[in-house]
Amino acid sequence: MTKLVYFAWVRERIGKPEEEVFLPSTVETVADLLLWLKARGEEYENALQYPEVIRVAIDHEHVDHREKIAGAREIALFPPMTGG
């Protein structure tokens, strides 16, 4: 099982802050994960309509969409950051 956590409008559109999912072995990269999630239902489609804008962190570190996700404990999906 892999823990997925969501923030800001990604969290609001998916409708939950986090979930545990069992990822099929075909989901190898961050890009694969975004496509797989997007097909899980209307709320995911709504949140991940433009996957290229979604930022991703694996175990608290920023990664790009080509990153392999094998071994990840926690994967976070969120919009571009607006702190400061």
Next chain:
Amino acid sequence: MPAGVVPMVRIQRQDFDIAAEIGRLTEGRTDVGAVVTFSGLCRDEAGALAALELEHYPGMAEAEIARIAEEALGRWPLMGLSAIHRFGKIAPGENIVLVVAASAHRQVAFEAASFLMDYLKSRAPFWKKEHRVDGSEGNWVDAKDADDQAAARWNSSR
């Protein structure tokens, strides 16, 4: 990096005291010649904004700002470096973020504080949601290209 400089990073709901944070870097020593502070405040956007709701990613927010601070310590001869970022509901006029950089000379302190803020804005996992005065559903603040460009300039200039 100067030996023994450990950046202080805090993520907190409550306000901070700028004078106390400067004192933390300067008290008991006589070698600091320059302290630069930057504080970011919540604007009211011409009276339309009632508050900003700051959401953050606990754990990663601290880790990411600490990574940026370590990067700054590697680039400039700093004597102290602090960053505080608030979360939760913040009203116009209130503080959001503080950076304090201490060094022997001003240029180093100015540059390090600027670098830390530029990177913090584009890499620290915080998101702002608007609460409008008229009670309508506020928007999530959009990220600005200018902030990414501000961070990118540190790659080309050094």
